[in-house]
Amino acid sequence: MSESTTAPTEPGRITGVPILLDGVTKRYGSKSAPAVDHLTLEIPAGSTVMFVGPSGCGKTTTMKMINRLIEPTEGSIVIDGEDVTTMNGDDLRRRMGYVIQAGGLFPHMTVAANIGLVPKMLGWDKQRIAERVDELLELVSLDPDSYRDRYPKQLSGGQQQRVGVARALAADPPVLLMDEPFGAVDPITRQRLQDEMISIQNELRKTIVIVTHDIDEAVKLGDWVVVFDEGARIQQYDSPERILAEPANDFVSDFVGSGAGLKALGLTRVNEMPILDAVVVTPEDSPTTAVQKAEAAGHGHVVVLDRARRPIAWPSVAQLRRATALPTRYEPDLPIVGMGATLEDALDTMLVSRAGAALVVGPRGRFEGVVDIDTVMQSLRDNRGAADTGRSPVGTNDAEARIEVAPDTGEITLITPDQVGTGRGRYDDGAAEPSRSDADEGSDSTALPQTSGERP
Amino acid sequence: MSQLDTEKTPTEAASKTDTGLEVDRGGRASLLLYPVILLAILGALFAWLYTRDLSDTEMVTLTPGELWSMTLEHLYLTAIATVVVLVIAIPLGILLTRPPMRRFTTPVTALVNFGQAAPAVGLIVVFAFWMGFGPTAAIVALVVYAVLPVLRNTMAGLDAVDQSLVEAGRGMGMSAAAVLWRVELPLAVPLILAGVRTALVLVVGTATLGTFINAGGLGLLITSGVNLSLPRVLITGSVLVAVLALAVDWLGRVVEHIARPRGL
């Protein structure tokens, strides 16, 4: 597992496995142009890879070949070092989560039954399934007691999508495939779901492939972004920063569109910048104690937390002086941002808040600290010069290209025709690669980034 | 699939004897009211019948025992024919909606359509000449006649299942058979049952014709009523067939109400 190609920004242990598409082609009908044309693509363990590109370019086809909902015409799929091209498709799919637009929940089954489907197929006992269902509902921020027995039609679109994600994660698969998962919800819900996805991924570190139309979403969620053209031809496979800052060609820059500079705000996340301490109290404390604590720390506000360390209120010292007891009710419009929120979202929240700052919460809504506008600006300036380390994953449509897997580290290197022979023992899975004499794509279709980008 | 048999009044088959009852088919209340009305009609029929002086022939034909055994014969024809229809039409409908079998859909539905378009009397007589007079020929004719609604609704029900749900099922590792049993069929149940109810009512009405080929049933009352000019016998036969058809329709609705998957 090549840890050097991933960018663990959070302490979460990598539970994903690497995926390799090796010279994969898909033709629907023998005469038509291939929907996916000799695609070789490395998806590093524990990273989120976004597929973007115009409609019909082969994103969905590529993704569905990974879990073999669509069988490749040529080439092989290697997951965690194992060629899965010939194994039983149903068994393969039980080991992968799959999320489709609008959740794809079965309307005649309760939320719990929907989530428990795969564990049931895998033969888990009832007790274990029930516990897992509750655990997953919590993970996707739905209260188990009020949601587990509902039917899908009793949920909002966003809630259905959350249950869809929970269902895909049920048997704790190392790989999650999502086809336009947030395409069917309104922009506000979409943003919230994206943020949740980021914090879930920070916790679980699966290998995730997400298909999207939306370059903003790609840049926000992805560790790596693949920009495809017709036939799943890779135009650029790079870190979001580099896709925005250095588009490989006109196709990519057209696709990224204007405002790339502003989009960079959407790249940095709250957990990547310094988070300030705050004075915290519990509702049982007296307002006087709270004022004393705040003054001792030289702060103008205190944060009231519940037992699970979730923020209840954020009163100022002036408000505390007038109060007889600390608030116990959750204040509805607290400026709260998740650890995974982008600076763009954080700025947005802060501008609305009177304090010019926002409360940062981690997994399960636990309070982590405070961010303010100054820190955001400072960290933006710092990030400009962030150093790139590690290497980019491999991706090409060159029919002549071969890949080589280092036996010890599992690291993958690409060998283009002119380099063949220099490799230390070629990667060979026995799959017959047709010689493409009519190959119109030269090495110019190879989109290996010259330098590599590690997420800061 | 221009006309599905969900909301079409399935009592049309028995329209010769339709009582013209207008029942709201939506609510639970109407489901409870329905049998009460049917019992009231039966009560009125017998009250009217036994307060008249009946001729000897009428006496013989209209004894409760005689009526009861004719009703049982009628139900026998109906039940067997319906079971055979289900056994043929539902698996056929499933088969024809599987992707590899799609190309047979048009020829098979054309054939089945032909079965229903042929006049029922004609079918019964043809089968009787072929297979001999008696209940068997009647049942075969009824089956041919009633396969269409069940087949059509089974296919429509399965076709109406959102393909993305099938994909979601396969995507999480369910086999094609598991998706069929646990997703497609449960979701198609309401439409399939509506088709079954239509077929049942159709069969109850058409089984009246069984009497022409010695298959028994309540049709005897109607034919002898006409042939021997016994209006009371004729009326009794017609009302009994109508009540039977409506009762079967009611039963079908109750089953649909209960079997409808929750959450839809």
Ligand SMILES: Nc1ncnc2c1ncn2[C@@H]1O[C@H](COP(=O)(O)OP(=O)(O)OP(=O)(O)O)[C@@H](O)[C@H]1O
């Ligand atoms: N089942 C199929 N039969 C024939 N052609 C297909 C089939 N599925 C997809 N295609 C074709 O393959 C190409 C790629 O389709 P694919 O669905 O992968 O595109 P996509 O990138 O996911 O597009 P979108 O963004 O619109 O979802 C398209 O030209 C499409 O018409």
Ligand SMILES: [Mg+2]
């Ligand atoms: Mg698609």
